[in-house]
Amino acid sequence: MDLSELALATGFMFLMCWTPGPNTMLCAAHGNRHGWQATLPLEAGMAAGFFLLAIIVGAGIELVEQYRAALDVVKYVGAAYMLYLASRIASALPAGDEVAPPVAEAPLGPTTGFMLQFVNPKGLAFFVLLMGVYAPRLGAGFGIKLLLAGASAAIGIGSVLFWSGAGVLLKRIFSDPASARRVNLALGAMLALVALDIAFHEQLRALLSLQ
Numbered sequence: 001m002d003l004s005e006l007a008l009a010t011g012f013m014f015l016m017c018w019t020p021g022p023n024t025m026l027c028a029a030h031g032n033r034h035g036w037q038a039t040l041p042l043e044a045g046m047a048a049g050f051f052l053l054a055i056i057v058g059a060g061i062e063l064v065e066q067y068r069a070a071l072d073v074v075k076y077v078g079a080a081y082m083l084y085l086a087s088r089i090a091s092a093l094p095a096g097d098e099v100a101p102p103v104a105e106a107p108l109g110p111t112t113g114f115m116l117q118f119v120n121p122k123g124l125a126f127f128v129l130l131m132g133v134y135a136p137r138l139g140a141g142f143g144i145k146l147l148l149a150g151a152s153a154a155i156g157i158g159s160v161l162f163w164s165g166a167g168v169l170l171k172r173i174f175s176d177p178a179s180a181r182r183v184n185l186a187l188g189a190m191l192a193l194v195a196l197d198i199a200f201h202e203q204l205r206a207l208l209s210l211q
Helices: 003-018 023-033 038-060 060-068 068-090 108-121 119-140 142-173 179-197 201-211
Strands: none
Touching: 003 119, 003 142, 003 201, 023 038, 023 108, 023 119, 023 142, 023 179, 038 060, 038 068, 038 108, 038 119, 060 119, 068 108, 068 179, 119 142, 142 179
């Protein structure tokens, strides 16, 4: 195995897993709202779904690349779901408010984290590139893809743990209800921006290039 190619693949995995995206922004917002420990089930579901998605893409990389229309469906469904989550976060009541929160304010569980991976176009695009570009550089066979799937899942777990902790830190800094509402709005807005970038990435790039 070429160590320089391994270093490039590792750098790519860190870049994609640690930068803001559906998983990281949701965990930051969830940690802010419900706490670090209450976010662990959501993150466990994310890790399981992330790893399974890697295996599926690794096994069927050629099929995924041939059907670009399927990527568009995933992109728009994922963006719509992220906008829904953003609206929930932005409108969430601060934890200290005396008004009883609705049922929807309960912490998200592992099923949500697991299913989110299959409507996460950033994750799908990441694994298509990882398995289709980087894996062949490291060697032939499914073993290489399995190794990359495990490594990316481990890096991803570290990322969401960090981002949920960042959300908790924000909650401690902005502890009064008015500040907590502003943090919820900011996190919801960031998640909404991620969703818009997912759905309209090419259009936004074209618009920015004109300026």
